[in-house]
Amino acid sequence: GADAPQLLKYYPADSDAEAATSQRRLSRDMTFGVQNYTWAQVASKQGQPVYVHRFTRKVPATGVYAHYGAFHTGEV
Numbered sequence: 001g002a003d004a005p006q007l008l009k010y011y012p013a014d015s016d017a018e019a020a021t022s023q024r025r026l027s028r029d030m031t032f033g034v035q036n037y038t039w040a041q042v043a044s045k046q047g048q049p050v051y052v053h054r055f056t057r058k059v060p061a062t063g064v065y066a067h068y069g070a071f072h073t074g075e076v
Helices: 004-010 016-045 063-067
Strands: none
Touching: none
16 A cells, blocks of 8 residues: 555565565564564563664574574574
8 A cells, every 4th residue: 555665665576586585574573573672662661671682693504594594593
């Protein structure tokens, strides 16, 4: 709808490959990012100290895991 240009700014889809990558990232952000960010906002408003971590270190990986980049429990 009307929000498509804003969405495509962060999750571009100029090719099938780019759209597939954006779909994975959007799914990840909707599953983990939004709920954790919302929880952090609620806790912060209640006066709780809150720390939000962004995983950026890509672990050495093989097979399908090589496509995930940095991910929670990747260090395990």
